[in-house]
Amino acid sequence: MSASGTGTQELLDEWVICGWLERRHEALRHPMMPQLAVCPNEMWAALVAGHVPVPLSADDDVELLPVRWQVINDYGIRFGCRTYDHPGLNPYRRRRSPRADKNGRWEVHHNPYDPNRVWVRLPEGWLEVPWVHAAAVRRPFTAFTFDHVRRTVERRHGKIFDGQGRGKGYLVKGVHQIIKYAHDYGQHTAYLVIYNITDKLLDLPTDGTPDAWPPYAELTGVRVYFIHVRVLPPTTTASKAGKATRVTLTHDDLTNPDTA
Numbered sequence: 001m002s003a004s005g006t007g008t009q010e011l012l013d014e015w016v017i018c019g020w021l022e023r024r025h026e027a028l029r030h031p032m033m034p035q036l037a038v039c040p041n042e043m044w045a046a047l048v049a050g051h052v053p054v055p056l057s058a059d060d061d062v063e064l065l066p067v068r069w070q071v072i073n074d075y076g077i078r079f080g081c082r083t084y085d086h087p088g089l090n091p092y093r094r095r096r097s098p099r100a101d102k103n104g105r106w107e108v109h110h111n112p113y114d115p116n117r118v119w120v121r122l123p124e125g126w127l128e129v130p131w132v133h134a135a136a137v138r139r140p141f142t143a144f145t146f147d148h149v150r151r152t153v154e155r156r157h158g159k160i161f162d163g164q165g166r167g168k169g170y171l172v173k174g175v176h177q178i179i180k181y182a183h184d185y186g187q188h189t190a191y192l193v194i195y196n197i198t199d200k201l202l203d204l205p206t207d208g209t210p211d212a213w214p215p216y217a218e219l220t221g222v223r224v225y226f227i228h229v230r231v232l233p234p235t236t237t238a239s240k241a242g243k244a245t246r247v248t249l250t251h252d253d254l255t256n257p258d259t260a
Contacts, residue, residue, distance in 0.1 A: 009260075061110050062119045062126055069105035077108060077118065077129060081162060082116050086129040092122065133197070163198040168249055175217075175224055175254055182222045193227040200226055203248040217251060 024037045036042050038046070056064075072092045076085030086145050096104030109120040116134040120127045159174040160166050171194060178190040196202050203228045206215035216225045 013182050034133065041090040048049050059126060065109040065111055065119070067107060067109050069075060069099075069102045070108045071105055072120070075121065075164070076132070077106075078164060079108065079110065079118060080115065081160070081166070082115060083132050083164070085132050085141065086120070086127060088127045098123075103251065144145070159192065161196045161198065161202060163200055168253060171249060172253055175219070177214075179219055179222050179224065183220075188221060189223050189225070191225045191227060192231060196228060196230045198244075201246045204228060204252040205247055205254065207251075217254060219254060 023041045024039045024042075026037050028038055028040065028043055029036065030038060030043060068079065070079060072089050072095065074093055075094065076083050076089060094105070097106045099105065099107070109119045109121075111117075115131065117128050120129055142233045159171055161171060171192075174192055178192055182188065182190045194202065194204075204215045205217050207218050207225075208216055214225045214227050216223050218224075
């Protein structure tokens with residue numbers, strides 16, 4: 001008589017519950033009663049005797065989140081193409097943590113399902129540090145959503161400008177990349193879509209009239225059009241735009257990448 005896979009599993013489960021867990025094992029002994037062999041169920045009952053379960057505290061919840069080790073820069077913490085900042089970080093900017101085994105980086109816990117904030121372990125305890133653009137995103141999203149959007153943009157010859165790791169030099173590389181594609185396919189026109197996720201104003205070069213849109217540059221036989229998209233709303237009004245931080249990408253930056 002043969003037993004099916006399901007029947008075999010049921011027999012094994014019954015043996016574990018009714019046989020193995022109830023049988024005393026010579027190698028299983030309680031530290032307070034070493035002379036007496038016990039069964040697994042008896043050992044479990046002894047271990048949990050007097051135990052009262054308590055809910056996790058807020059700090060316990062943070063401890064259980066994934067951890068990464070980051071530096072605290074002048075602008076805050078750079079994490080997953082996002083910047084997190086809080087005045088509470090001021091005493092620790094550009095300072096090393098006591099953790100020499102982590103090369104002086106700081107312990108940062110994050111929630112992949114809520115990237116609007118991270119938690120940094122400081123000498124005085126946990127500090128919740130918000131994403132600097134959290135107020136501009138009014139719908140729930142996850143880190144997976146953010147990464148998917150970023151990868152989709154870059155696959156479509158778009159470039160994200162964050163003013164830091166993806167700054168001017170990153171845009172220049174994108175320009176030279178699409179020029180190479182244009183040459184490879186015998187085209188004389190190319191488009192670079194720039195998604196500006198900062199509150200900075202991005203000034204782009206143009207070989208056309210100053211008020212022409214979109215601006216374009218003639219480079220090695222290819223006319224490159226720049227489509228500038230501001231992802232986040234500006235933090236300054238139109239009357240104060242002249243005082244906003246400006247980042248200028250010049251024609252010289254495009255022809256001499258080392259200067260960007």
